[in-house]
Amino acid sequence: MHRFRIANMNCGGCAKGVTASLRQADPQAEIDIKLDTREAAVTSAVDTARLEQVLRDGGWQVERISA
Numbered sequence: 001m002h003r004f005r006i007a008n009m010n011c012g013g014c015a016k017g018v019t020a021s022l023r024q025a026d027p028q029a030e031i032d033i034k035l036d037t038r039e040a041a042v043t044s045a046v047d048t049a050r051l052e053q054v055l056r057d058g059g060w061q062v063e064r065i066s067a
Helices: 010-026 049-059
Strands: 003-008 028-036 037-043 060-062
Touching: 003 049, 010 028, 010 037, 010 049, 049 060
Parallel strands: none
Antiparallel strands: 003 037, 003 060, 028 037
């Protein structure tokens, strides 16, 4: 599982945008968004660096969270 804190994810629309960004890298990923903590947990075979890059490319301020 990959976990990210996304500083500029503030609302449901943002959560949809984050999800759309992640789906670009892996359309089958399981994505769990927690708006209250601004975190996204992603279950995917795609590596963490690739997921982080698609988030950054989408304009998201992302930080990896260690497991």
